[in-house]
Structures are given as structure tokens and as C-alpha cells.
Amino acid sequence: MEQFQELLSTNPWLLLAYLIGSVTFILGLKMLSHPETARKGNLIAAGGMIISIFATIFLYQYKGGEGQPVGLHNYVWIFSALVIGTIVGTLAAKKVQMTAMPEMVSLFNGMGGACAMLISLIEYRNDSMPPMGKFLIIVLGMIIGTVSFAGSVIAWGKLNGRVKDKTIPGGQAINFLIFAGIIILSIMVVGGFSTSPYLFYGILVLAAMYGVLFVMPIGGADMPVVISLLNSFTGVAAAFGGFLYNNPVMLTGGILVGSAGTILTILMCKAMNRSLKNVLIGSFGGAKATAGGPAKDQGAFKEISVNDTATLMAYAQKVLIIPGYGLAVAQAQHICHELEKVLEEKGVEVNYGIHPVAGRMPGHMNVLLAEADVPYEKLLEMEDANDQMGTTNVVLILGANDVVNPAAKDDPASPIYGMPILEVEKADHVIVNKRSMKPGYAGIENDLFFKPKTSMLFGDAKKVLQSLVAELKTV
Amino acid sequence: MEQVTSFFNGNYHLITIVILSIFLGIEVISRVPAVLHTPLMSGANAIHGVVIIGAIIVMGSAHEGDYVSLVLGFLAVILGTLNVVGGFVVTDRMLEMFGKKKKKG
Known part of the structure; x- marks a missing residue:
């Protein structure tokens, strides 16, 4: 264990830089949780990161062969990697569309995990028989980093539709076996029972498999929770790096994200009224079969034309728009704002009802509508929206499904039973815009579509809204 | 046991940082x-x-x-x-x- 102490450089300027880094991370997270200070908080944390990185490059010293302190070298390699990463990262982050934000976050998260994994790999290559404590940290950092990397890539693929939801029969048992395998191999390797490098690399392979299989069956509304959880995993992996190099800024940064990320994950679960355990073990995929149950005779649904919708809305007093992922995929946020303006000109009061988990990430809809310049006050949180539902004439649902599904209130067999929803049935008319009658992302049938108050307005959200706006201008 | 105590003594400040950071992370975020x-x-x-x-x-x-x-x-x-x-x-x-x-x- 004493080896850790010697790795720490005692250069006071480096330590000061790390202290600044830690403080900016704390301040940054604090400021990020208030709307007025959020942007500044992000920049402050970024500043602290830059200071920590450059202080490390120029001031960090490790113990050389004869025990003398040696500064870092390979500057050409380091700086070319930094430049490549900065250019690619900036371009990717600037080019990505607002709708694809969640999968971008997932991808960046995976890269952090892969970085932690590579650090452990290199450390192992340098010294395959480190002291037990150090070895444990290397192995744990590798496991968590790899799980986070593999899981994030799958989550990324799921969000952009490249990877489909798959429930593997006996998946839970397989996952458990892999998990057990990881523990057994880790004990053998760290405990010194075997020095075979194959075992070490075996842990890597198993961890990658675990990451894939862990995210694979989880689908639908649970994806934001999974990304948030993987985010805190990567935080913990970074913290193991902090232990490895006795590096305070890695430790604080990593642990802060680890604990804050866990809380954020729990907050998201609460918004959906599900427990974290439920999300991880009883995935929506597994519950789907029972939820489908005996096919109920749901009766017929009513269709409504753009023309009639326009008339209905133009003569309403109060309209509530409920956006969902369908709005995001159709890139319809700007035209949606347009609709709102046209209606307001006619004296109709327009608001948006935002379910905390609408879209693919909490707050997704807020970000999207903010991009289209929708005023902040128009975005009502779920409780406020529900309070106003009784006095609302027309509810327009744009590509949202599970967040308005009445099964959450009255069907105990439904996998989303208990989740608070937007109670649209209290309004006079409900118009649902969807591309087809297919169930939503979570794969659950929605009785709302068959209620007498509900009319279906089929079509791509953007095209429908465009013709709706055109129609409204002539009414 | 000796290993545990020596680990604790050797890494006391790191363990302190970890525990305080956990609480800090929870505190900082809980009202977002x-x-x-x-x-x-x-x-x-x-x-x-x-x-x-x-x-x-x-x-x-x-x-x-x-x-x-x-x-x-x-x-x-x-x-x-x-x-x-x-x-x-x-x-x-x-x-x-x-x-x-x-x-x-």
C-alpha cells in the first residue's frame, strides 16, 4: 500500500492546480443545478479541467528507475492526441443535432469508460505483478470502465435505432453467471492464485460481455436511467484512477460524478415511479409479454383531418401541447413554435405540458423547445399541466405515448402502472398525432387512443404541423 | 487485519476525500x-x-x-x-x- 504514497508528486504548484480543479468541479456541479448559473458552472468546471490537465503535463513527476523523480515525456504523442481529441470532440459536439443529444452524451460517456479501461491495461502491461492493493484497483477500474464503455455503446446504438431491444431467454441467469465469473477471475488474479495473463484478459472480455448484456434487454422509457447510471459508473472508474495515482483531482471528480450521478439516476426513477432495482432486473422487455395479456377488444379509434383539427384549435380558448419523442425525431420543434404563435395571434392560450421523462432523457423536451425559442413560462411541469387540464379545450399530443397512457393509473398489470402521467382525459378534446397505431417506445398498448374523446391525426409530426399552420392561417 | 489497518493508515486522506465527496455529490445535486x-x-x-x-x-x-x-x-x-x-x-x-x-x- 505504501507504494501509493510515493507516486504522488509533491510539487506545490501541481497540488494547487489539483485543488483548484476539485473546487471548480464542486462549484460547477452546484451551479449546473440552477437554471440561472448553469452555463457559467459548466464553463468554470471546464476551466478547472484545463488547469488540471496542463498542470499534469508539465508538473507531474513519477518515480524513475533509481527512485529519482522524473517528469513526463512523450510530449509529441500527448499533444497530438490532445489536438486530435479536441478537434474531433468539438466537431462532433457542435454538429450533432439537438435531437441526437442523448446518444451523444452516451457515446462520450463510453469514451471515458474506454479511457479508464486502457489505463488499467497499460498499467498491467507495465507490471503484471503489482502489490495486491494496487492490483485490485487496476482490476476494478478496468471492470467498471469496460462495463461502462460496452454499455454506453449499446445505449447509443439503441437510441439511434441501430440496436434493437432484445430479450435473451434466461438473460438474467447468463448475466449472473458472467458477473460471478468476473468476481472469481478477479479473486484468482488479484489474490495471486494465477499469474496467467489470459485470466486478466478474460476479465476484460467478461466485463465487456456484461456491459452489452446488461443494457441489451432494457428498452424504452428506461434508457435515460441507464445512461445516467453508466455515467456514474464512469465516475467511479475515474476515481479508481485517482487511487491508482494518488491523484486528488481524479478522486474528487470521479467520486462526485459517481455519487451525484447515482442521485440523478434515483431522481429519474422517482419521476417514473419505479425503483432502480426494477429498472435493472425487471426490464420493460421482460414485462411486455404479461402486459399484452389477453388481447382486449379495444374498439375502434377515430381519425380526424388536419382541417377539422385546425378549426377545433382556432375556436378553442386554451390549448395544451404535449410533446414526445415523435416531435424530436421529426425535428418539428420550430414548426411547433410556429403553430403556437399562429394560435396566440387568434387569442388562443397555448401552453406545453412537459412530462419529466418525455423524450429519451429527462429534460429532453425542454432543451428541444428552448432551441425553437419557446418561452420558458409556457413549459408547464406535469403537476401544473394536470391542474390546468380541466379548463383546457384541446390537448394536442405530438408523438408522446407512454406519458399519457391511462394504463399507468388503472391497469395494475401494466409495466408502467404507478407512473404519474399527464391526465389528458380531463380536457374536452384530445388529438393524438402519431405516425401509425404502433405502440410507443416501451411497447405498451395505449387505451387512450380508443377513448371517445380522442381523435387520431396520423402523419409525421413536422408535415402535420406544417399543414396545420397553413390551414390555421386561412381559418 | 494488519493489512487492513496499514491500508487505512496509508490511505487515510484518500478515504476521507472519498467519503466527503460522496456526501458533497449528493448535497450539491439533490434539488435540481x-x-x-x-x-x-x-x-x-x-x-x-x-x-x-x-x-x-x-x-x-x-x-x-x-x-x-x-x-x-x-x-x-x-x-x-x-x-x-x-x-x-x-x-x-x-x-x-x-x-x-x-x-x-
Whole structure:
């Protein structure tokens, strides 16, 4: 264990830089949780990161062969990697569309995990028989980093539709076996029972498999929770790096994200009224079969034309728009704002009802509508929206499904039973815009579509809204 | 037992940092409005990019002739930079929109 102490450089300027880094991370997270200070908080944390990185490059010293302190070298390699990463990262982050934000976050998260994994790999290559404590940290950092990397890539693929939801029969048992395998191999390797490098690399392979299989069956509304959880995993992996190099800024940064990320994950679960355990073990995929149950005779649904919708809305007093992922995929946020303006000109009061988990990430809809310049006050949180539902004439649902599904209130067999929803049935008319009658992302049938108050307005959200706006201008 | 006590003594300050940071992380975040969940997750995502410091250390202390370590380290630094830069830029882009809306609203 004493080896850790010697790795720490005692250069006071480096330590000061790390202290600044830690403080900016704390301040940054604090400021990020208030709307007025959020942007500044992000920049402050970024500043602290830059200071920590450059202080490390120029001031960090490790113990050389004869025990003398040696500064870092390979500057050409380091700086070319930094430049490549900065250019690619900036371009990717600037080019990505607002709708694809969640999968971008997932991808960046995976890269952090892969970085932690590579650090452990290199450390192992340098010294395959480190002291037990150090070895444990290397192995744990590798496991968590790899799980986070593999899981994030799958989550990324799921969000952009490249990877489909798959429930593997006996998946839970397989996952458990892999998990057990990881523990057994880790004990053998760290405990010194075997020095075979194959075992070490075996842990890597198993961890990658675990990451894939862990995210694979989880689908639908649970994806934001999974990304948030993987985010805190990567935080913990970074913290193991902090232990490895006795590096305070890695430790604080990593642990802060680890604990804050866990809380954020729990907050998201609460918004959906599900427990974290439920999300991880009883995935929506597994519950789907029972939820489908005996096919109920749901009766017929009513269709409504753009023309009639326009008339209905133009003569309403109060309209509530409920956006969902369908709005995001159709890139319809700007035209949606347009609709709102046209209606307001006619004296109709327009608001948006935002379910905390609408879209693919909490707050997704807020970000999207903010991009289209929708005023902040128009975005009502779920409780406020529900309070106003009784006095609302027309509810327009744009590509949202599970967040308005009445099964959450009255069907105990439904996998989303208990989740608070937007109670649209209290309004006079409900118009649902969807591309087809297919169930939503979570794969659950929605009785709302068959209620007498509900009319279906089929079509791509953007095209429908465009013709709706055109129609409204002539009414 | 001796190993445990020596571990504790040797890493006392690190353990303190870990425990205090856990509480701090919980405290700092617990009252965040749902609107900020996505930007906050993204910001936290950028902060754990601090793992790049570890990558810089392994890269900078690798032997010049050890090409496997150099290449792996090179990759690690690129990935870490992507996490940091991409994370902060994406977060800023999200928050930029909130700012815009604030002024007009």
C-alpha cells in the first residue's frame, strides 16, 4: 500500500492546480443545478479541467528507475492526441443535432469508460505483478470502465435505432453467471492464485460481455436511467484512477460524478415511479409479454383531418401541447413554435405540458423547445399541466405515448402502472398525432387512443404541423 | 487485519476525500429541477473526463520503445479528450439555449 504514497508528486504548484480543479468541479456541479448559473458552472468546471490537465503535463513527476523523480515525456504523442481529441470532440459536439443529444452524451460517456479501461491495461502491461492493493484497483477500474464503455455503446446504438431491444431467454441467469465469473477471475488474479495473463484478459472480455448484456434487454422509457447510471459508473472508474495515482483531482471528480450521478439516476426513477432495482432486473422487455395479456377488444379509434383539427384549435380558448419523442425525431420543434404563435395571434392560450421523462432523457423536451425559442413560462411541469387540464379545450399530443397512457393509473398489470402521467382525459378534446397505431417506445398498448374523446391525426409530426399552420392561417 | 489497518493508515486522506465527496455529490445535486436533468447529466459526464489525467500520466511515463503502451496510451488520451471536450461543448450548447430563452422571456 505504501507504494501509493510515493507516486504522488509533491510539487506545490501541481497540488494547487489539483485543488483548484476539485473546487471548480464542486462549484460547477452546484451551479449546473440552477437554471440561472448553469452555463457559467459548466464553463468554470471546464476551466478547472484545463488547469488540471496542463498542470499534469508539465508538473507531474513519477518515480524513475533509481527512485529519482522524473517528469513526463512523450510530449509529441500527448499533444497530438490532445489536438486530435479536441478537434474531433468539438466537431462532433457542435454538429450533432439537438435531437441526437442523448446518444451523444452516451457515446462520450463510453469514451471515458474506454479511457479508464486502457489505463488499467497499460498499467498491467507495465507490471503484471503489482502489490495486491494496487492490483485490485487496476482490476476494478478496468471492470467498471469496460462495463461502462460496452454499455454506453449499446445505449447509443439503441437510441439511434441501430440496436434493437432484445430479450435473451434466461438473460438474467447468463448475466449472473458472467458477473460471478468476473468476481472469481478477479479473486484468482488479484489474490495471486494465477499469474496467467489470459485470466486478466478474460476479465476484460467478461466485463465487456456484461456491459452489452446488461443494457441489451432494457428498452424504452428506461434508457435515460441507464445512461445516467453508466455515467456514474464512469465516475467511479475515474476515481479508481485517482487511487491508482494518488491523484486528488481524479478522486474528487470521479467520486462526485459517481455519487451525484447515482442521485440523478434515483431522481429519474422517482419521476417514473419505479425503483432502480426494477429498472435493472425487471426490464420493460421482460414485462411486455404479461402486459399484452389477453388481447382486449379495444374498439375502434377515430381519425380526424388536419382541417377539422385546425378549426377545433382556432375556436378553442386554451390549448395544451404535449410533446414526445415523435416531435424530436421529426425535428418539428420550430414548426411547433410556429403553430403556437399562429394560435396566440387568434387569442388562443397555448401552453406545453412537459412530462419529466418525455423524450429519451429527462429534460429532453425542454432543451428541444428552448432551441425553437419557446418561452420558458409556457413549459408547464406535469403537476401544473394536470391542474390546468380541466379548463383546457384541446390537448394536442405530438408523438408522446407512454406519458399519457391511462394504463399507468388503472391497469395494475401494466409495466408502467404507478407512473404519474399527464391526465389528458380531463380536457374536452384530445388529438393524438402519431405516425401509425404502433405502440410507443416501451411497447405498451395505449387505451387512450380508443377513448371517445380522442381523435387520431396520423402523419409525421413536422408535415402535420406544417399543414396545420397553413390551414390555421386561412381559418 | 494488519493489512487492513496499514491500508487505512496509508490511505487515510484518500478515504476521507472519498467519503466527503460522496456526501458533497449528493448535497450539491439533490434539488435540481427536472428541466436541468439532461444538461446536468451531460456536465457530470464531462467532469468524469478527468480520467484523462491518468491517461496522460501513463502516456508520459511510457518507455519510448514500448510501442504497445504508447499506442494504447495515445488512444486513451484521445478518448479522454473526446470525453472532456465533447462533454463540455455539448453541455454548453444545451445551456446556451436556456440562456437565449431567458433573455427573451
